[in-house]
Amino acid sequence: MDTLSEKRFNLSAVKKNIDPDIRVLQSIEALEEFLFNSHIVDDVKEVTSLSSVYRVYKKQGEELLTIYPFKSDFRVKISGYKWDLVPFLSLPINLEFIMDKTVSWTANQLSKVETTQLIQTFRDSLGKTDSLEQLMKYILLVLKAYRMRSSNLSQSEKFIVDKVMASFWKGELNELKDLYNAFLLLEKNSFNQFIKKWEERLHYSVAVEPQSLASSMDINKEKLNNVLHAIQVYLNQLYNKYIHSEKNLWFDLELLQDKEKFNLKVGEIRITLITMQEYIMDIGNLIYEEEESTGTNARIKGDSSYSEEAPQDNFTSLLIDQSQKGDMIGFLDRPPLSKQGISALSLNGKKVALLVNHLAKGTNLKEEYNHLIRIIFDKSQSKGFTVRDRVFISFMGTYDNEEVRRKFEQRHEVKRLFVNSTLNNIFETIMEELKTHNIIKEETCYIQYKEQEKITFNYNVKIYDVT
Numbered sequence: 001m002d003t004l005s006e007k008r009f010n011l012s013a014v015k016k017n018i019d020p021d022i023r024v025l026q027s028i029e030a031l032e033e034f035l036f037n038s039h040i041v042d043d044v045k046e047v048t049s050l051s052s053v054y055r056v057y058k059k060q061g062e063e064l065l066t067i068y069p070f071k072s073d074f075r076v077k078i079s080g081y082k083w084d085l086v087p088f089l090s091l092p093i094n095l096e097f098i099m100d101k102t103v104s105w106t107a108n109q110l111s112k113v114e115t116t117q118l119i120q121t122f123r124d125s126l127g128k129t130d131s132l133e134q135l136m137k138y139i140l141l142v143l144k145a146y147r148m149r150s151s152n153l154s155q156s157e158k159f160i161v162d163k164v165m166a167s168f169w170k171g172e173l174n175e176l177k178d179l180y181n182a183f184l185l186l187e188k189n190s191f192n193q194f195i196k197k198w199e200e201r202l203h204y205s206v207a208v209e210p211q212s213l214a215s216s217m218d219i220n221k222e223k224l225n226n227v228l229h230a231i232q233v234y235l236n237q238l239y240n241k242y243i244h245s246e247k248n249l250w251f252d253l254e255l256l257q258d259k260e261k262f263n264l265k266v267g268e269i270r271i272t273l274i275t276m277q278e279y280i281m282d283i284g285n286l287i288y289e290e291e292e293s294t295g296t297n298a299r300i301k302g303d304s305s306y307s308e309e310a311p312q313d314n315f316t317s318l319l320i321d322q323s324q325k326g327d328m329i330g331f332l333d334r335p336p337l338s339k340q341g342i343s344a345l346s347l348n349g350k351k352v353a354l355l356v357n358h359l360a361k362g363t364n365l366k367e368e369y370n371h372l373i374r375i376i377f378d379k380s381q382s383k384g385f386t387v388r389d390r391v392f393i394s395f396m397g398t399y400d401n402e403e404v405r406r407k408f409e410q411r412h413e414v415k416r417l418f419v420n421s422t423l424n425n426i427f428e429t430i431m432e433e434l435k436t437h438n439i440i441k442e443e444t445c446y447i448q449y450k451e452q453e454k455i456t457f458n459y460n461v462k463i464y465d466v467t
Contacts, residue, residue: 004036007044009055009067014046017053018069027115028067028074032057034119040064040126063102073111078125079104081138086206087124091117096214097142099230108214132242132276137204139231139283140195146224147191148210149217194282201275228287235280243273244436347377351463359433364411368426371398376440377464380457388431388442388453395427396420 009015009032010025020028035041041057041064057065066077078085079102088095094108110118199205219227246269249255255262356369375394379386399405405419414422434440441456 004042004044008032009069012046012055013048014053014055014069017048018071020069020074021072024069024072024074024111027110027113027118028069030115030119031067031076031122034122035065038123038126073109075106075108075110077104077106081135082126082130084125085138085141087121089206089208089212091121093212094214095145095212096216097145097227099227099234103138103142103231103234106214132238132272133202135235135238136198136276136279137202139235140198140202140204141206141208142231143191143283143286144195144206145208145213146217146219146227147195148208149213149215150219150224190286194286197282198279225287228283232280232283232287235276235283239273239276239280240436242276244438345381345459345464347374348463348465355439355461355463359430359437365426365430367408367411369430371395372427372430372434373439373463376434376455376457380455385454385456387447388455391455392427396423399423 009028015025035057041059043058043061044055045058046055047053052068054066054068056063057067063079064083065079068075068077077098078088081103083105085095085105088105088107091107092112093110096106096108098104098106113121249262249265249269255265352370352373356366356373359369360366372391372395375391375398376386379390379394399408399419405416408414408423409416409419412422431440431442435442439458439461441458443454443456444451445454446452447454
């Protein structure tokens with residue numbers, strides 16, 4: 001396995017391909033040295049295709065930084081909301097927001113920046129948490145940047161004030177009237193209202209100058225709505241991921257037995273989630289401002305909630321529903337249910353279908369979700385848990401049937417040769433989704449003297465009937 005020292009830019013195919021000027025080379029080497037010495041990254045991948053040449057710096061498989069070198073310049077894509085963009089705003093560079101797999105900013109024209117200042121900027125931008133509050137601040141700055149750069153949204157307040165002063169001294173009274181109306185529109189602009197509200201709520205106000213932003217960020221309303229849609233989906237995903245990250249509440253027996261501490265913890269989480277819900281809803285208002293004026297109701301519902309008929313996850317309800325503030329709820333497994341006198345549980349087909357529809361989100365994975373949920377539930381009945389190997393074997397075995405496999409090939413448009421590899425990928429994807437939605441818990445432990453992945457079904461997700 002290669003060490004980082006063997007993957008340095010100076011020894012790379014990218015460097016050989018580009019052969020950058022000495023100043024560009026020194027800046028990239030200094031930046032890379034900082035990344036390695038600070039243990040910010042643990043792996044480097046590079047691409048040297050005909051169309052693009054770049055190096056990707058990762059930490060635990062997550063993309064953090066991408067360097068694009070050129071002969072006399074270089075740019076860097078900074079990925080993820082843990083980076084703080086503010087230190088970059090004072091540099092004489094060009095910044096552009098990119099919504100791809102994650103939220104990213106590209107810093108262009110970095111050859112203009114003195115190397116010591118560049119390294120200090122990256123150092124200052126580190127150290128942020130992965131909290132939802134940091135995420136909301138990050139997106140607020142993104143929206144403020146679009147607001148400042150997009151000419152179709154509104155003219156800036158400073159621009160209007162400057163025009164007012166010029167018109168005043170020229171005695172252009174009609175022009176002053178038009179500018180006053182423009183100022184009133186500026187105050188009513190939904191982007192301005194959003195920014196003003198959340199700058200106050202988050203105690204976060206940062207000056208963004210239009211000239212520091214790429215001209216590509218000056219986009220029309222349709223393209224801006226597409227960006228906002230993508231941001232809203234991204235926020236919903238992280239909202240659900242946050243709920244999943246708090247699953248330890250289910251397993252902390254000491255906390256569950258201390259009602260005061262439990263309620264205090266739940267209260268803190270609830271405030272965070274309710275604030276995040278309001279934030280996502282306000283972004284939805286920006287997206288659908290025009291549609292709502294024409295009577296079209298196209299509001300996106302957050303992924304964190306089921307439909308009214310869908311089976312409820314009591315954990316999510318507890319965090320959001322103020323009326324359940326005092327409830328003490330744990331992650332139930334099969335043995336406690338048995339002790340309550342329940343001899344057997346059988347799956348309710350209608351409830352399973354509702355859950356599957358919710359999880360599949362319009363994709364063609366309904367059958368696979370249905371198979372996997374039923375396998376995990378059935379195999380958990382005797383001991384309250386099962387193991388990953390048994391679940392995987394049973395899941396793959398479902399497709400040994402010729403007709404089932406043929407339908408799978410047609411549904412996913414996959415050739416017979418690639419069925420197994422496709423099923424492998426689908427299995428991993430669905431397992432992650434089940435964990436994200438707190439439907440199952442997976443933990444590594446010793447079972448029968450062997451280290452295995454133990455899977456527990458969350459019986460608070462009531463897709464079963466008591467018989």
